[in-house]
Amino acid sequence: MNLKLPLLTIFISIFGVVTSFAQIGILTGTINDGEFNDILPFANVLVKGTTNGTTSDFDGKYTLDVEEGTYTIVFSYVGYQTTEITEVQIKSGQETVVDVTLNPAANQLEEVVVTTTVRKNTEASVLNLQKRSVTLMDGLSLQSIKRAGASNIASAIKTVPGVSVQGGKFVYVRGLGDRYTKTVLNGMDIPGLDPDRNTLQLDIFPTNILENIVVIKSASAANPADFTGGIVDIVTKDFPTKAEYSVSIGGTYNTTMHFNDNYLNYDQASTQWLGFDDGSRDLPIPRDEDIGSRFSNVGVIEEQTRRFTPQMAAQSAQSSPNFSVGFTAGNQYNFNSEGTKKIGFLASLGYTNTTEVYEDYIDGQSFRYNPDRSISDPLQEREQSGTSGSNNVLLTGLVGAAIKGERAKYKLNLMHIQNGESEASIFIQSNGGLGTVNRNKRDVLTYVERSISTAQLIGQHTNEDASWKIIWKLSPTLAKTFDKDFRVAPFLIDDDNGSFSISPSESGDPTRIWRELNEINLAGKVDFERKHQLFGRDSKFKFGGAYTFKNRKYDIDQYNLPTQPQNFSVEFNGDPDAILAPTNILNAGTGEGTYVARATGPTDRYDSDIVVGAAYVSEEFKVSERIDAILGLRMEQFDLYYNGENQNGTVFNDSLIIDKLDFFPSANLIFKVDEEGDKKLRASYSRTTARPSFKEASAIQIFDPISSTFFIGNLEIEPSYMNNFDLRYESYGEGTNFFAISGFYKTFKDPIELQFFERAPGQFTVQNLSDGIVFGAEIELRKSLDFIAGLKDWSFNTNISIIESQQKFGETELEFRTNNLRDGQSLGDSRQLQGQSPYLINAGLSYKGEDNGWQGGLFYNVQGRTLEIVGSGGIPDVYTLPFHNLRLNISKTFGENDSKKLSFGFSNLLFDLRESEFEFFGTGNELFSRRDPGQAISIGYSVNF
Numbered sequence: 001m002n003l004k005l006p007l008l009t010i011f012i013s014i015f016g017v018v019t020s021f022a023q024i025g026i027l028t029g030t031i032n033d034g035e036f037n038d039i040l041p042f043a044n045v046l047v048k049g050t051t052n053g054t055t056s057d058f059d060g061k062y063t064l065d066v067e068e069g070t071y072t073i074v075f076s077y078v079g080y081q082t083t084e085i086t087e088v089q090i091k092s093g094q095e096t097v098v099d100v101t102l103n104p105a106a107n108q109l110e111e112v113v114v115t116t117t118v119r120k121n122t123e124a125s126v127l128n129l130q131k132r133s134v135t136l137m138d139g140l141s142l143q144s145i146k147r148a149g150a151s152n153i154a155s156a157i158k159t160v161p162g163v164s165v166q167g168g169k170f171v172y173v174r175g176l177g178d179r180y181t182k183t184v185l186n187g188m189d190i191p192g193l194d195p196d197r198n199t200l201q202l203d204i205f206p207t208n209i210l211e212n213i214v215v216i217k218s219a220s221a222a223n224p225a226d227f228t229g230g231i232v233d234i235v236t237k238d239f240p241t242k243a244e245y246s247v248s249i250g251g252t253y254n255t256t257m258h259f260n261d262n263y264l265n266y267d268q269a270s271t272q273w274l275g276f277d278d279g280s281r282d283l284p285i286p287r288d289e290d291i292g293s294r295f296s297n298v299g300v301i302e303e304q305t306r307r308f309t310p311q312m313a314a315q316s317a318q319s320s321p322n323f324s325v326g327f328t329a330g331n332q333y334n335f336n337s338e339g340t341k342k343i344g345f346l347a348s349l350g351y352t353n354t355t356e357v358y359e360d361y362i363d364g365q366s367f368r369y370n371p372d373r374s375i376s377d378p379l380q381e382r383e384q385s386g387t388s389g390s391n392n393v394l395l396t397g398l399v400g401a402a403i404k405g406e407r408a409k410y411k412l413n414l415m416h417i418q419n420g421e422s423e424a425s426i427f428i429q430s431n432g433g434l435g436t437v438n439r440n441k442r443d444v445l446t447y448v449e450r451s452i453s454t455a456q457l458i459g460q461h462t463n464e465d466a467s468w469k470i471i472w473k474l475s476p477t478l479a480k481t482f483d484k485d486f487r488v489a490p491f492l493i494d495d496d497n498g499s500f501s502i503s504p505s506e507s508g509d510p511t512r513i514w515r516e517l518n519e520i521n522l523a524g525k526v527d528f529e530r531k532h533q534l535f536g537r538d539s540k541f542k543f544g545g546a547y548t549f550k551n552r553k554y555d556i557d558q559y560n561l562p563t564q565p566q567n568f569s570v571e572f573n574g575d576p577d578a579i580l581a582p583t584n585i586l587n588a589g590t591g592e593g594t595y596v597a598r599a600t601g602p603t604d605r606y607d608s609d610i611v612v613g614a615a616y617v618s619e620e621f622k623v624s625e626r627i628d629a630i631l632g633l634r635m636e637q638f639d640l641y642y643n644g645e646n647q648n649g650t651v652f653n654d655s656l657i658i659d660k661l662d663f664f665p666s667a668n669l670i671f672k673v674d675e676e677g678d679k680k681l682r683a684s685y686s687r688t689t690a691r692p693s694f695k696e697a698s699a700i701q702i703f704d705p706i707s708s709t710f711f712i713g714n715l716e717i718e719p720s721y722m723n724n725f726d727l728r729y730e731s732y733g734e735g736t737n738f739f740a741i742s743g744f745y746k747t748f749k750d751p752i753e754l755q756f757f758e759r760a761p762g763q764f765t766v767q768n769l770s771d772g773i774v775f776g777a778e779i780e781l782r783k784s785l786d787f788i789a790g791l792k793d794w795s796f797n798t799n800i801s802i803i804e805s806q807q808k809f810g811e812t813e814l815e816f817r818t819n820n821l822r823d824g825q826s827l828g829d830s831r832q833l834q835g836q837s838p839y840l841i842n843a844g845l846s847y848k849g850e851d852n853g854w855q856g857g858l859f860y861n862v863q864g865r866t867l868e869i870v871g872s873g874g875i876p877d878v879y880t881l882p883f884h885n886l887r888l889n890i891s892k893t894f895g896e897n898d899s900k901k902l903s904f905g906f907s908n909l910l911f912d913l914r915e916s917e918f919e920f921f922g923t924g925n926e927l928f929s930r931r932d933p934g935q936a937i938s939i940g941y942s943v944n945f
Contacts, residue, residue: 025090027064027098028241030125031056031075032132034103034677035538041466043077043102048084054339058407058462058469063241063339068092075100094897095242099125103676123736126212134620134630134668136218136682136726136742138162138780157202157232159842160215161740161780161799164863169201170194173215173230174744174776175803175866177835179690179752180722182227185234186413188475189224189548190454191521200234203394211235217744218668218726219686221616221632222527222542225664228688228722228746236413239344239402243331248942252322256934257357263319264357264389264424266445267311273353275393275420276449281484283514283557284308291598294564298588305585305596308512308559312489312576314424314443319389322938324352335405346400354392361388361425362930364709367918368874369820376822376922378876379432386427386442393420411458419450428493431506438492440507441500443576445487453478469529476522483515489576500574502563510561510579511599513703519552519694525614539621542632546614552694556604556702560597603701606644608694609654613637618666626672634664638691638719646699646715657697660719664688678733684726692717692752696766710763718768720750736795738782748772751807753834755870764869770810772833776803793849801840805833816873825921831867831877838864853898856890868916868928878928881915899945905938 027047033040039060046053047066056062070089076082080102090096126139138160158165162174173181183200184190194201216223216231223231257263269278284307285291292301328348335341366381395418402411422445429440454477461470490507491500502510525546532539561579564586572578579594586593618632640658645651666686673679695702698713728742750768757763780799785791808830809817817827832838846857862884869878891903916928 023068023092024065025068025092026095026242027062027066027073027088027090028095029062029098029100031060031062031077032099032101032128033060034080034101038132038540040077040080040102041462043075043080046074046076048072048074057340057404058460058466059409066090073098075102077102079104081105091897097125099128101128127732127736127738129212129214131677131680131730131732133216134628134670135216135220135223136668136684136728138215138217140213140215157213157215158861159797159799159844159859160213161742161778161842162217162230162801162840163215164837164840164861165202169203171202171232172835172837172863173217173232174774174778174801175835175837175840175863176229176774176833179693180228180835181230181232182224183232183234184224185415185454186236186456186458186473187233188456188473188525189521189523190475190477191452191479191519191550200232202232202234211237217742218682218684219664219666219688219724220630220668221618221634221664221666222544224546224614225634225636225662225688226691228690228724236398236400237330237346238411239332239342239346239400240330241332244328244944245330246326246328246942246944248324248326248940250324250938250940252354252936252938254322254356254934254936256359256932257355258319258321260319260357260359261316262357262359262387262389263317263355264314264387264426265317265391265422266313266315266424267309268422272391272420272422273393275395275418276451277420277447277482277484280309281447283485285559285596285598287555287557291596294586294591294595298586298591301595302586302588305561305580305594306582308580308596309485310577310580310582312443312445312487312510312579314389314426314445314576317389319355319357322352322354324350326350326942340406342404344402344404346398348396348398350394350396352392352394354394356388356390356392358388358931360930360932361386362927364704365918365926365928367876367920367926369822369876369920371874373821374823376920378918378920378923378926380430380437380926381432383430384427386425388423388425390421390423394418407462407464409458409460411456413454413456413458415452415454415456417450417452420447421450422447429490429507438506439495441491441493441574442507443487443489445485447484447486449480449482449484451480467531470526471529472524472526474524477520479517479519479521481515481517483513486513486515487511488513489579491572491574491576493574500572502572502579504562509597510576510594512559512561512596514557515555515702517552517554519550522549523547534619534621537622539619541617541619543617544615546612548610548612550610550694551608553607554605554694554700556600556700558599558604558703560599561594562597563594564592601701602645602649603647603699606642606694606698606700608643608698609639609641610694611637611639611641623669628670630666630668630670632666634666635661636664636689637661638689640692640697642698642715644699652699652715657715658692658719662689662721673729678731680730682726682728682730684724686724688722688724689719690722690752691719692766696752712757712763712765714765714767717752717766718750720748720752720768722749723747735784736782737784738780740778740780742778743776744778745775746773748774748807748833751833753807753870755872757872769813769870770808772805772807772830774803774805774833774836776801778802793847795846795848796844797846798841798843800842803836803838803840805836806830807833813870813872817871820874822921831870834867834870837866840864853893854891855893856888859887859889861885861887871918876918876920878916879919881917883914884910884912886910895943897944899943901940901942903938903940903942905936905940907936907938908933909935911935 031040031043041058043056045062054062054064073085073088123141126141130137130139140160164172212235214233269280271278330346332342332344362385364384367378370379398415400413425444427442431438457474459472488511492503492507527544530541584593586595614636616634620630623629638660642652642655642657664687669683671681697717700713702711725745731739749771752766753769755767778801782797785794841862844857844859848855862882866880868880871877886909888906893901913932915930917925919925
């Protein structure tokens with residue numbers, strides 16, 4: 001009996017503790033400085049009528065455990081108005097976010113009380129971040145992403161004004177192409193899965209690791225100078241204020257792509273479902289191994305040929321729907337009883353498997369004008385259409401840990417992204433022009449393995465009164481891309497008798513290609529910030545530096561598969577798998593059959609380094625009570641070293657190809673139209689640059705087996721420079737109501753553009769062309785419809801960008817275009833800038849039920865007709881046509897604390913096509929490429945616990 005009583009007492013005590021914790025919620029948020037564009041550290045937070053309180057840390061953030069109920073929260077700081085937030089509801093086990101801005105008191109010794117109501121809205125928080133920014137900025141909150149039903153950043157960021165996404169992956173800002181937009185992760189530059197792009201592939205990031213996305217549209221000295229349209233900063237979550245664990249699954253069915261019996265693929269590796277090859281596609285002949293000859297050592301070449309995997313044909317199968325799974329975990333723990341020292345972690349794992357099928361797919365067609373200028377009808381150089389099937393596997397993993405003290409914070413993120421993409425295609429290619437037309441059948445099998453491994457170590461320090469702040473970041477990255485065993489099997493079609501043959505002069509030899517790219521990226525930066533007084537007003541002086549080293553090694557190994565004698569190939573009867581069938585491989589005794597011939601040349605590899613050193617200074621100060629000025633100067637030294645060989649046999653041994661020391665001034669002015677600062681007028685000037693990539697500043701020649709085109713590097717390419725002018729009016733209303741109108745003007749010196757070769761329409765290169773300008777306007781409106789009876793849970797948003805560009809013709813381009821004018825055709829002195837869209841339109845009607853858990857919306861996006869490839873001579877320009885995408889997303893949360901969510905999505909409701917076309921004068925245009933993305937229906941389920 002005496003034993004049972006203590007046990008009962010212990011049980012009751014434990015139950016009481018658990019019950020007590022069960023009634024506790026978390027109050028958290030950020031305190032901002034209304035006097036300056038900054039956070040407010042060490043401010044006081046108090047639950048009114050209690051002794052329960054805390055202070056904000058040096059990041060302006062606070063966290064407080066509060067019992068369930070409704071309270072008034074008091075925020076105060078010496079010299080600032082005390083602010084009371086009323087009717088703050090704290091729910092058991094849930095997090096309530098209250099962000100607040102404290103404004104300076106009219107008399108610094110006087111305390112003024114302002115009473116308002118809570119806004120627990122992460123979208124409002126991002127608007128507040130935008131409001132306090134020293135640069136022109138737009139943001140996208142995690143709440144907005146979820147409302148749009150987006151599973152990754154790429155499908156959500158299109159709602160940001162002036163932003164579009166190309167190929168479902170790469171972001172364009174203000175209609176400007178990839179090279180003018182920069183994507184960074186937590187403020188640090190890392191290479192993407194496509195290392196020749198300036199922007200990071202956005203569909204690789206699951207939304208569950210995001211804090212927000214920031215799009216910076218005007219430059220400041222603290223930001224890198226190699227952007228013009230904008231910087232897209234992907235900000236990952238810090239450690240959470242409470243335990244967070246979630247699991248999500250999803251699937252997508254496409255009406256034209258899935259359960260399709262015309263899906264093409266080929267034999268898969270055992271590990272392909274994990275995004276990498278198991279070694280079965282490795283190069284069978286090492287680079288340092290001598291290859292045999294059919295004239296001498298036939299036995300050696302026969303043995304080497306038999307090492308190659310015999311499959312060369314695409315095979316039919318039934319395609320499967322897309323699916324994805326994700327897991328996220330995070331928590332924080334106190335180091336001390338006061339809660340001023342914390343440690344936290346975040347982990348995320350995501351897996352996506354996507355299958356696509358394109359029937360009647362057109363790519364890489366080529367047309368030119370007739371030499372007779374009286375004839376407008378185009379001449380066919382090459383037509384190419386067929387069926388293509390692809391399977392894309394994406395595996396992402398992120399682990400982060402952070403330690404936070406009273407005046408310092410350290411954060412470490414480790415991220416790995418693994419991507420494997422296999423594709424099988426069968427094309428019919430017609431080659432003609434002024435000569436004899438021939439038709440070829442081409443089976444193309446490709447597999448690309450990509451990976452990024454990166455670490456980010458970030459430290460932040462402040463002194464006792466937060467007048468000094470130091471932030472440093474280190475980020476090493478290793479990026480790898482392997483094109484593993486691309487296989488091309490071309491057959492010449494004899495339309496008279498329906499036979500097939502391999503004809504090197506007409507259709508080329510069968511080919512196997514291996515390409516290997518390794519890139520090391522070492523980046524580091526440090527920023528110092530000092531608050532001080534200037535002209536009797538609060539000011540902020542910033543200075544710092546950055547250093548980036550990049551090394552890329554790129555190798556191509558190509559093997560052709562000729563036959564001996566040539567008429568031996570007739571027996572293949574158009575079957576690609578017969579080319580390397582054991583009985584058809586070169587026989588040392590008879591001297592007949594297929595054999596391998598190394599086709600690698602001196603221009604098939606390079607080793608390059610890029611070094612960028614930077615330093616900057618800036619001063620943020622008040623010109624008057626309502627005018628803030630941010631003036632800065634950034635210096636960047638850019639060096640590109642090249643090791644390789646060109647077609648003329650010139651060897652480059654660590655040659656300095658580009659050596660540029662540049663200065664980039666910037667100025668941002670902010671005028672508060674009203675005393676509260678809810679209405680602002682911003683003006684900005686900056687100088688920026690766009691630099692060539694490794695591939696562009698090289699002598700490399702890269703063959704695309706899908707489009708049958710070549711990219712050829714240019715060692716003479718130079719950076720281009722831009723001057724940017726921006727003007728913007730902003731009005732912040734209640735909640736998330738917002739209105740802005742912007743104008744911008746940009747000048748381009750020596751812009752880099754992709755261009756056809758005049759005598760070889762299947763080959764592209766990059767050139768510095770004549771100067772140009774881009775100007776335009778943006779308008780954005782976010783409006784709650786609560787002023788209409790019955791529509792309090794509805795909102796409308798739209799943004800429209802109108803953009804005009806003028807690229808002056810250089811002497812060579814002007815001569816080519818003039819010589820190919822048709823009768824009655826005139827030519828001005830300029831054209832549209834490559835990659836620049838004339839307009840962007842986004843619109844959305846959203847619903848978010850406060851009490852029923854339903855949310856969703858109808859969203860529309862379109863980008864105007866955009867110059868994709870600049871023509872040359874008789875080859876006209878290629879334009880990407882507008883794609884009208886209408887999406888519907890619906891979701892419902894349910895369960896305890898709305899911990900479960902079921903979502904549905906419908907994309908491309910208008911069944912639009914993605915097309916590019918050659919633009920001809922006086923006659924119909926001709927397609928360059930076309931694909932049907934179909935209509936996708938998706939379903940997802942997630943649970944938080």
